[in-house]
Amino acid sequence: MKKIKKFSSIKITSIFDTAFNGVSLTGKREEVQRIAELAEVESVYPNHTYQATIEKSVPYIGAEDIRSYLDVENHRLTGEGIKVGVIDTGVDYSHPDLYRNFKGGFDLVDHDKDPMETKASQGMPTMHGTHVAGIIAADGKIQGVAPKAQIIAYRALGPGGMGTSEQVIAAIEKAIKDKVDVINLSLGNNVNGPDWPTSLALNKAVEHGIVAVTSSGNSGPEMWTVGSPGTSSKAISVGASTPPIKVPYLSFSTRGKEIELTPMQGGQPWDYKREVKLVDSGKGYPEEIPENVKGNIALMERGTIPFTEKVFNALENGAVGVVIYNNVNGSFAGGLEVEFAIPVVSISKEDGEYIKKNLKVNPYIHTEFKKIEDSMADFSSRGPVTYTWDVKPDVVAPGVAINSTVPNGYVSLQGTSMAAPHVAGAAALIKQAHPNWSPEQIKASLMNTAKRLNQGKDLYEPIVQGAGRIQIDQAVKADTLVYPGSFSFGMFHNEDPRTEKTITLTIDNQSSEEKEYSFEQPFAENGLQWHLPKSFKVGPKEKQKVSISLDLTPSILKEGIYSKWLTIYEQGKPIHLPYLFVIEEPDYPRIMGFQFGPGDTPDTYRYEAYLPGGAEELGIILYDPDTLRFIKYLDYTKNIARGLIKKQLTKEEIGVIGTFKGLVFVKYKGKEDTIETIINIDSTFVGNK
DSSP: OHHHHTSTTOEEEEEEESSSEEEEEEOOHHHHHHHHTSTTOOOOOOOOOOOOOOOSHHHHTTTTTTTTOBOTTSOBSSOTTOEEEEEESOOOTTSTTTTTTEEEEEETTTTBSOOOOOOGGGSSOOOHHHHHHHHHHOBSSSBOSSTTSEEEEEEOOOGGGOOOHHHHHHHHHHHHHTTOSEEEEOOOOSOOOTTSHHHHHHHHHHHTTOEEEEEOOSOTTSTTOOOTTTTOSSSEEEEEEOOSEEEEEEESSTTSOOEEOEEOBTBBOOOOOSOEEEEEOTTSOGGGSOGGGTTSEEEEEOOSSOHHHHHHHHHHTTOSEEEEEOSSSSOOOOBOSSOOBSBEEEEOHHHHHHHHHHHTTOOEEEEEEEEEOSOBOTTSOOOOOTTTOOOOOSEEEEOSSEEEEETTEEEEEOSHHHHHHHHHHHHHHHHHHOTTOOHHHHHHHHHHTOBOOEETTEEOOHHHHTTOBOOHHHHHHOOEEEESSSEEEEEEOTTSOSEEEEEEEEEEEOSSSOEEEEEOOOOOBTTEEEEOOOOEEEOTTOEEEEEEEEEEOGGGSOSEEEEEEEEEEETTEEEEEEEEEEESOOOOOSOEEEEEEEOSSTTEEEEEEEETTOEEEEEEEEEOTTTOOEEEEEEEEEEEOSEEEEEEEEHHHHOOOEEEEEEEEEEETTEEEEEEEEEEEOSSOOOOO
């Protein structure tokens, strides 16, 4: 690689090492010929054009099954006439699969009317928004969910996919003014709170008649990991499930232990069908990687250096793939900062140590592929939402191994960022079929008709899958809508007396005939009783509000989160409604979203953090990063209300300059949570002028 870079005209455009070990490049013909003569280069081939395969996830969720249905103007359901705003990194509107549907937009980063993706000359290039747009409305070699929908691009994230809440909110406001029908936000942070500004902004968009769709986040599989704006109560928060895919498993023999491989975002799919050799490469430092890794798979332990650096080091030494095993118990789903053209996968600590031990006897391992579908992706963030205890995500959609458009081509990615645009495309189709439906009705149609997914013999909990995996063909044809599509009774305390809480549901009969409805009485439980309406009828094109009540005695019930489904029958056809309630305050993270940086005035710094339940104490301690010697308390405060805390510190209050290890702690109701971070206090100390 180093020798190739010495040629002045040569530009490496991609690095490949799956079934093919090499690079693609452009440059002067004579220099390409000189590269071909290098001892390390086996062959040089001209570039050919290949057609991309049609994405399997689109037909899987029923998008193609409803193409024969017609809207009120006798047009097939393709998203025609529906405007979808994509708030993201921009869109490569010159892509042959997207240029027909691109109808303008705005750049909130550079403040102009050109929402093109960031190019290499402008900083770290991006492709995320183009991938998202393709899932929604690609119309070429790849067909999106709604291939005739109009794409309005809002570039709110700049180089490297980074952006601010201010830019995202500005994009939402612009989309409202542009009167789009649907907006998609495949972005987010780690703040699990209902009142974060981006979540509130999405609620406002829905109030303006826009269907707002957002990803739930990629921080699963733990609870409380759904982040804003996926916490928006009125938006559709989307988790990630698997379409029909073949999952690779490694083993040393046909009867040996099978080890599931979890793809890491930014790597290519593991497609080795032959036996491969694994080489222990330590933690991925250059000096730890042996020479015999060339042409083989590097096995690395997680930790000390970033995933991206590990993979770069493996590539530099000729590895054709990377397996990273966890350094703590359990599995993990990681991501890479850039795209690689080799497979990069993760496994558990137990499996990694098992492989490492067996490498001494036999370094060769083979792959077996097993078909998996309708499983939840481990990385998909889980709910519920703090404070309101709302069920999130609302629905799930395919978000694993999703092939879509990127600048100059196509690539397969995974994440809830890929799941959300499936739902945005679905919303466009439903809006075309039912132009008078409100965002709440469209959301209900998707939730009421979703397929509940199983983990083995049991259903995934609602805080994992919401109402289930979307089925567009069923949502379009739904003639009964029940909303809200999920509900929460909130939190109860052990000392509370017997309490009854009531929720009001709307039963919306969209059909041309009278229908009869009835609720299924949940299983009786000591200390818990439901009061549900008896069977009732709703006339054609009419709505009826019904009340359902939960009567419980908290002291009899165990502490914890109760999250299940309530079923209503439409003339024998079930509609499952996720619900949730909590006994006593759960053990959720007490602090999120800590940031430290220059203040609003000269000679100041400012920090902010989100406290979901408030705090009795909050402190920031500075340590020497090398010796861990205590330096000082940067700040300490008591009795803070829940929500976002912002505080500005003066030069005199800070009193030190340098780079420190920061420990931020919060104490609340006998529990303490901490965040470790690096805090830089610059010697110039000028703040924002």
